[in-house]
Amino acid sequence: MKCLEGVFRMNIIVCIKQVPDTNDIKIDPVKGTLIREGVPSIINPEDKNAIEAALRIKGDGKVVVLSMGPPQAEEALREALAMGADEAILLCDFKFAGSDTWATANVLAAAVKKIDHDLIICGRQAIDGDTAQVGPQLAENLGLPQVTYVQKISLEGSKLNLERAMEDGFEIIQAELPILITVVKEINEPRYITLQGIDKAYDTEIKKWTADYIGAEVEKIGIKGSPTAVKKTFVPPRKGQGQKIEGQPKEQARKIIQILKEKEIFQEF
Amino acid sequence: MVKVKLTDNYPGSMLVIDGVMLSLGDDYVDVEKSLELQHAVNSGYIEIYDDTKEVKTVDTVKEGNEVWVFAEQRNGRFARVGLEILGKARELAEKLGVKVGAVLLCEKDEGLSQELISLGADKVYVAETILLKNYETLRYTKIICDMITKEKPQIVIYGATHIGRDLAPRIAQRISTGLTADCTGLDIDEDGLLIQTRPAFGGNIMAQIKCPNHKPQMSTVRPGIMKMLDKQERNGVVVKVDVSISEDNRVKVLKVIKEAKRVANLEDAKIIVSGGRGVGSAENFRIIEELAKELGAEIGASRAVVDAGWVPKDHQVGQTGKTVRPKLYIACGISGAIQHRAGMQNSETIIAINKDPNAMIFSVADYGIVGDLNKVIPAMIEELKTSKTL
Incomplete structure (x- = not known):
């Protein structure tokens, strides 16, 4: 990171993923697979928070968004450009194709090595996989320290002041650059896209990098390079039809309390 | 000779068979087969040890190839999920005929390793130093990677806590193996490989994942899914591990803040009364609270209710909230979107109260009450009050 005449220049890489909007998901009940047709694609929500965090902290530096995905993932990158x-x-x-989190981290790491950076920001996890693994795995691959679950960020001199969310509170952390952090949605409210932003997004060229170009080791990427393999998918089984408790409210209440007594659920206290 | 013990059916507390005295509550005792024994068995007084039920005897347990559990602790207290997966690790290890190892990193091991043994560990690998007072990614990664490289466990399981999800991927990347996140089911297949079941796409699909060519096979497990074993007097070995970590100040934890507000402890609750949009308003939520109080239950909520600000976020059950498996879950005015069901469908008994007979919540309910919760819940409270005074 450089500081010229009091203006910081922090170059930041933000890793994003295009995901199907899981609120709108349809499942083929026979095959147990996702019906992707007609399901809208979005930038993974917490990756949007990562973009927002980067834009707010970059100073005079640059924000580079990086995504591994099929050609249509270009839309997600355009949206990130439109954000700024x-x-x-x-x-x-x-x-x-078919990379698990380990292999994905290998691809991203090869690309990151070609980009000047002081800080890498990722969303904590993607809503299609919910693994939260790629961030830490990328950090390890690059030999960078990491702070995950970041809910607050600020720059003090050349150091980052961070708050890391825990189940029972949070940690206050000071970190040196370069580092990789993953952010949670509480960190900020991502900005809306402006018309100017959209214009700019369509004037900016989206670079396309291949495995050869980034020098990725073929045996460590893709479906063949992935240690884990999905053997089967299925729709979670439902319980059988439950018992209906009929009658007027009073009667229903009496019956259900009776059942609970018989099942000895009350014995516990 | 057969191994036998007295059953609860026997009216007395002692029985002499062929000169051997059996007392109620004793473990299996060897006796000669006899007519007398046969009679006692036929009467249901005596149970013969069925050795076909036992998966593996102690003699066949192989050295090495252990099943490991990361026993996460903060300030000398275990994260519950670490103890839950210890129970699952026992089951997996018995199927494989290997030992269960627990990995404990702490400032001071004051009774912690013994607790792990009593809950299912055969061995506890302890790294103990003041440098491990607080969790720190790089230190933990270094120590555990060194342990794994030396001892070569075949499986390592972590709780999917904030710490577990920070640590496990780092380790997986360093030792170049697979990691499956947030598993809800673990089992061993016919080839002795770990089958890891996890929800994907917001719980709409379940996926089974294997890691066939890399060791160890590693998973993180969702809190509240596996069952903790009851504490037992067991024998185990404590292995002290040499810790070699250097100062690394690139990331400094300056302070650990515990949030003062009481966080709802839904994961440990035996009974949860949960309210959804159907409750109507923040004010009306008090009937949920009243029923919960009457039952000694914790209060849960659907996402809609939390988003509306009626109830704090730590009460939220579901995909983006907590996964719970109480003995009893009462869903009041909750429609039962897949995201909510994902967080509560493993409860032992589920009661759903909803005025819409087609509400999805009824698909997971053991007992369904179609009706107005404003009438049914007060009637239940009344019923509970009267039954207590009897």
Whole structure:
């Protein structure tokens, strides 16, 4: 990170993922697979928080958004540009297909090494997989320290002041750059896109990088390079039809309390 | 010779069979087969040990290849999920015929390793130093990676807490193995591989994942899914591990803040009374509170209710809230979107109260009450009050 005449220049890479909107999901009940047709794609929500955090802290520096995905993931990168990101890179190659989190981290790491950066920000987790693994795995791959679940960020001198959310409170952390952080949605409210932003997004070229270009090791990426493999998917089984408690409210109440007594649920206290 | 013990059916507390005295509550005792024994068995007084039920005897337990559990602790107290997965690890280890190892990193091991043994660990690997007072990613990663490289466990399981989800991927990347996040089911297949079941796409699909060519096979497990074993007197070994970590000040934890507000402890609750949009208003939520109080229950809520600000976020049950499995879950005015069901469908008994007979919540309910919760719940409270005074 450079500081010229009191103005910081922090170059930040934000890793984003295009995901199907899970609120709108349809499942093929026979095959147990996702029906992707007609399901809208969005930037993963917490990745939007990551973009917002980067834009607020970059100073005079640059925000580069990076995504691994199919050609249509370009839409997500355009949206990030419209929010205000300076550059966008799509890692697109059939050799990347089927990567698990370990292999994805290997692809992203190879690309990150080609980009000047002081800080990497990722969303905590994507709503399609909910793993929260790629961030820490990328950090490890790059030999960078990490802070996950960041709910507050500010810059003090050349150091970051961070708050890391825990189940029972939070930690106050001071971290040196370079570092990788993952952010939770509480960190900020992502900005709306302006018309100017959209104009700019369509004037900016989205770079497309292949496996060869980033020098990714073929045996460590894609479906063949992934240690884990999905063997089967299925729709979670439902309970059988439950028992209906009929009658007027008083009668229903009496019956259900009686059942609970018989099941000895009350014995516990 | 057969191994036998007295059953609860026997009216007395002692029985002499063929010169051997059996007392109620004793473990299995060897006796000769005899007619007398046969009679006692036929009467249901005596139970013969069925050795086909036992999966593996102690002699066949192989050294190495252990099943490990990361026993997360903060300030000398275990994260509950770490103890839950210890129970699951026992089951997996018995299927594989190997030992269960618990990994404990702490400032001071004051009774912690013994607690792990009593809850299912055969071995506890303890790294103990003042440098481990607070969780720190790089230190923990270094120590556990060193342990794994030396001892070569075949499976390592972590709780999917904020710490577990920070640590496990880091370790997986360093030792180049697979990691499956947030598992809700673990089992061993016919080839001895770990089958990891986890929800995907917001719980709409379940996926089974394996890690066939890399060791150890690693997973994080959702809190509240696996069952903790009852504490038992057991024998175990405590292995002290040499800790070699250097100062690394790139990330400094300056302060750990515990939030003063009482966080709803839904994961440990035996009974949860949960309210949804159907409750109507923040004010009306008091009938949920009253029923909960009468039952000694915790209060849960659907996302809609939390988003509306009627109830704080730590009460939220579901995909983006908590996963619970109480003995009893009462869903009041909750329609039962998949995201909510994902967080409560493993409860032992589910009662749903909703005025819409087609509400999805009824698909997971053991008992369904179609009706107005404003009438049914007060009637239940009344019923509980009268039954207590009897």
